[in-house]
Amino acid sequence: xxLLKDNLLLKVFRFYYEGFRDMTVGKSLWLIxxxxxxxxxxxxxxxxxPDFLKSKYSTDKQRGDYVMEQLTKPKP
Amino acid sequence: MENFDYTLIDWSRAQFALTAIYHWFFVPLTLGLxxxxxxxxxxxxxxxxxxxxxxxxxxxxxxxxNFAIGVATGIILEFEFxxxxxxxxxxxxxxxxxxxxxxxxxxxxxxxxxxxxxxxxWNKVSKQFHLLASWLTAIGASLSALWIxxxxxxxxxxxxxxxxxxxxxxxxxxxxxxxxxPVAVNKFLHTVSSSYVVAxxxxxxxxxxxxxxxxxxxxxxxxxxVASVFGLVMAIFMIFTGDGSARTMAKYQPMKxxxxxxxxxxxxxxxxxAVGILKTRENDEHKREDFMFKFEIPDMLSxxxxxxxxxxVPGITDLIHGNEAQGIIPYKNKMEKGKVAIDALREYTLAxxxxxxxxxxxxxxxxxxxxxxxxxxxxxxRYFGYGYISSENQLIPPVQLTFYxxxxxxxxxxxxxxxxxxxxxxxxxxxxxxRRWLQYLGLWTIPLAYLATQAxxxxxxxxxxxxxxxxxxxTMAAVSHLESSSxxxxxxxxxxxxxxxxIAEIKILSRQIKIGPKEGGR
Numbered sequence: 001x002x003l004l005k006d007n008l009l010l011k012v013f014r015f016y017y018e019g020f021r022d023m024t025v026g027k028s029l030w031l032i033x034x035x036x037x038x039x040x041x042x043x044x045x046x047x048x049x050p051d052f053l054k055s056k057y058s059t060d061k062q063r064g065d066y067v068m069e070q071l072t073k074p075k076p
Numbered sequence: 077m078e079n080f081d082y083t084l085i086d087w088s089r090a091q092f093a094l095t096a097i098y099h100w101f102f103v104p105l106t107l108g109l110x111x112x113x114x115x116x117x118x119x120x121x122x123x124x125x126x127x128x129x130x131x132x133x134x135x136x137x138x139x140x141x142n143f144a145i146g147v148a149t150g151i152i153l154e155f156e157f158x159x160x161x162x163x164x165x166x167x168x169x170x171x172x173x174x175x176x177x178x179x180x181x182x183x184x185x186x187x188x189x190x191x192x193x194x195x196x197x198w199n200k201v202s203k204q205f206h207l208l209a210s211w212l213t214a215i216g217a218s219l220s221a222l223w224i225x226x227x228x229x230x231x232x233x234x235x236x237x238x239x240x241x242x243x244x245x246x247x248x249x250x251x252x253x254x255x256x257x258p259v260a261v262n263k264f265l266h267t268v269s270s271s272y273v274v275a276x277x278x279x280x281x282x283x284x285x286x287x288x289x290x291x292x293x294x295x296x297x298x299x300x301x302v303a304s305v306f307g308l309v310m311a312i313f314m315i316f317t318g319d320g321s322a323r324t325m326a327k328y329q330p331m332k333x334x335x336x337x338x339x340x341x342x343x344x345x346x347x348x349x350a351v352g353i354l355k356t357r358e359n360d361e362h363k364r365e366d367f368m369f370k371f372e373i374p375d376m377l378s379x380x381x382x383x384x385x386x387x388x389v390p391g392i393t394d395l396i397h398g399n400e401a402q403g404i405i406p407y408k409n410k411m412e413k414g415k416v417a418i419d420a421l422r423e424y425t426l427a428x429x430x431x432x433x434x435x436x437x438x439x440x441x442x443x444x445x446x447x448x449x450x451x452x453x454x455x456x457x458r459y460f461g462y463g464y465i466s467s468e469n470q471l472i473p474p475v476q477l478t479f480y481x482x483x484x485x486x487x488x489x490x491x492x493x494x495x496x497x498x499x500x501x502x503x504x505x506x507x508x509x510x511r512r513w514l515q516y517l518g519l520w521t522i523p524l525a526y527l528a529t530q531a532x533x534x535x536x537x538x539x540x541x542x543x544x545x546x547x548x549x550x551t552m553a554a555v556s557h558l559e560s561s562s563x564x565x566x567x568x569x570x571x572x573x574x575x576x577x578x579i580a581e582i583k584i585l586s587r588q589i590k591i592g593p594k595e596g597g598r
Contacts, residue, residue, distance in 0.1 A: 019196025025137060025588060026195070029144040032580055037148060039573060040155075048566050049155040052162035052556040060243075067166040068244040071553060072422035 080552040084560040088160045089551060091567040093537075095152050097530060098574035102146025102581070104529055107221060107268055108275020108310075109139040110214035113194075115302055117210050121203055131295055133198070134593035135279065136210075138585060140195060145581040150224070152570065160563060164544055164554035169245035171237050171254065172227050179223035186216025218268050225267055229260035231545050232536070233328045234458075241424055241443060259324045263536075266317035269310045270529055273492055276307025277518075277525040280499055282589055284518030287509060295593050297503050300518075304503070308496035314489060319380065325539075326381035326389065327455075329546060331471060332539035334392045335478045337377060338365050342391035342399060348376035351483065354476050364392070365475050392475075396468045403452020407468045414463025417446035458547040465542070465550060473541040481534040488528035495521055 020026070053063040113136050120128035154176070157165045165172070193201060193209035201209070230236075236253030237246040248254065280303045283296035326333045333339075338354060339346065352370035356363060375385035382389070388402055398406030420443035427436035448458040465471060499518060502508035508515070542550040 015196060015200060016192065018200075019192065022196075025141065025584070026144075028584065029141060032577075033144055033147065036145075036573075036577065040148065040151065044152070044566075044569065044573075045155055048562075048569065049159040051158040052160075052558070053166060054158075063166060064243045064245065067163050068421075068425050070163050070557075071167070071244060072418055072425065074419075074422070 081555075081557075081560065082552075084558060084563060085552050085555055087560050087563040087567060088156075088555050088558075091160065091563055091570065092153070092156055094567060095149075095156065095570055095574070096533070096537075098570075098578065099146070099149045099153065100530060100533060101526065101578060102142060102149055103221070104271035104274035104526075105142045105278055106139065106146060107217050107271040108273070109135060109142065109278065110210075110217050111272060112275055112279055112303060112306055113139055114207070114210040114214045115306060116299075117207050119302070121207050127294065127298070130593045131298055134295070135299070136194060137588055138282075140191075141584050141588060142581065143191070145577055145584070149574070149577070160556055160558065161544075161554050162556040164549060166245060167549055167554070168231075168545065169237075169240075169243075170248050171230055171234075171246050174248060174251070175223040175227045175230075175254075179220050182216060182223070183220040186212060186219065190216060221268055221271075222264050225264045226255055226260045228536075229257060229263045230254055231543075232263070232540060233257055233259040233324070234545055234548055239447065239460075241421055241440060242428070258320075259328060262317055262320040262324050266314065266321045267532075269314040269317055270489075270532060272310040273307050273314060273489075274525045274529050276303040276310065276496070277492060277521050279303035280307070280495070280518045281520075281522035284515040285589065286592070287515045288512065288519065292592050293509065297508060300499050300508070301503050304496045304500040308493065308500065311489065311493045311496060318486070318489070322380055323382070329540060330390050331392065331395050332473060332478070333381065334390060334395060335473045335475045336482045336535060336539055337389075338367070338475055338479050339377070339389060339391040340364055340393055342389055342394040342402070344378065344386055344388045345375045346377035346381075346387075346389040347372035347374050348380060352479070354479060356476075361469070363469070363472075365479070392472060396471070405451070407462065407465075407471055410459045410462040411465050411468075413446040413449070413459035414461060414465070416463075417443050417460045418463040420446065461543065461545070461548040461550055461553075464553045470542050470550075473539050478535055478539040481531040481538070485528050485531040485535060488524055488531075492521070492525065492528070 020030075023030070053066065057063045057066060113132060116128060116132040116135060120132055157172075190209040190213040193206065194213055197206050197209060234246070235257045236248060236250040238249050239245075240247050254260070279299050283299040283303070286292045286296040322333070325336070334342075337346075337349060338352070349367070349370045349372055353368040354365040355368045357366050378387040378389055379385045381387065390399065390402065390404055394402065394404055396407050398404050398409070420439045423439035424436050424443055427433075427439055447460045448456055451457045462471075495517065498514055499508070502511055502514055540546065542552065544551045544554045
């Protein structure tokens, strides 16, 4: 059973490994994907797109109170 | 309300529009090309002809390029929800979260798993399993779109939820009402069918380029046959789904419908303006549009909206000032009710904080009575969002943009149907190779297909302004209190990033198209 499982996992690993190894157009695409994900998650998300409510308040109660205040703020 | 920062609101809207427009350059081709590839592979399996395998693999490569460059571009929209639209994100609560979470899980398991089999599995898994993977990739991609479109449809017609005044969030009461709302069903069917049409035109356009270059002729003609049949069926289906979308719009978003038709004064036996040119009326408090020229189809608008040529279709003026005979209450009344609801909600919150239960109960009763009501037609209508509006003019969407975008979308839709028929007939009669004008038409229709699909989104999103959630939350109340300069900076960053991605996409696609189908293909 263990051998069969190992064998299956090995097959899946080889399937992906050989697939990635034999790629032609895919290699430059993967480069684009990795650069894009790096820009999106390591730069944009961290430095430019923090979650507004999570970065200001630590509990859902505080977040709810803040939004409620914003939504019901009287006209000046 | 006067205390809104309109520079911030405009930049936040511009940023969301920019990212959504760029995201939508990638999505339709992914959705449609996946099905076209699956159909081609099915033909390969049924006929056993190697030429069909080559055709399948070529279009699969283009599908892969588009998928890889477009993947995760939609995540930026989710970043924006959390940063720029925090009031909105909190207010919609789990209504928006649930479909997006399902979309994320489905996209990961269905698309990611089976796409690997599609690209790596040739000669490694059985032909039948490979074909199954191709079909599941196509179905998975469209199902991913389903959940996003359900979330969008909920904003156009918020159903299946209840507002919780203690948390300032909407809570899902009926998942099935959200999933199967008429707006959601029509939006999904219309959007995916239009995406399939975009992909069919892309295949026809690229194939036409091969014919113009007099290379890979058999490959090009076979690709055109598949794309024309698929595109024609989907374009005809699109007419019905578009018809359904217009009917739900007339019912749930009558102002958007009136703006789309520039119907200033409502009437029975309303005609449909097939073609028209607008001119803004001078010195008019509502900045109304007049027709400089129009060609109308009698009774057609009443029929399209309510399946009855004698039906009354409300115009912009009826909706602003009300129409007692038709049971339409004026916007001013809705605005008053909305303001009472907002004030009562504030009273309720303060009373709760002060542990004054009696005052809280009384404020809650007032809030519930003014949050929503039942109209003359027996339908639920909501007033809460109108409390943020300071002038009725704010409730009129940009009429010219909505009017022209709709006509552009519909007009091009009919051009596409004609193109599919001409292509199909020419290939069957073996005359396509001699019709260079048709080959040029096929090639230059590619940008028109993208223009049409973007115009459709402009109708849907610009036409529903000022609402981010119909009748509940206007765009101005949804934004986070950020510095408008920081939104401007991220707008520029996105413009650069997405433009770079689009250039990369076009360059890689063009290079692959120039290489052409491998392993032969005449």
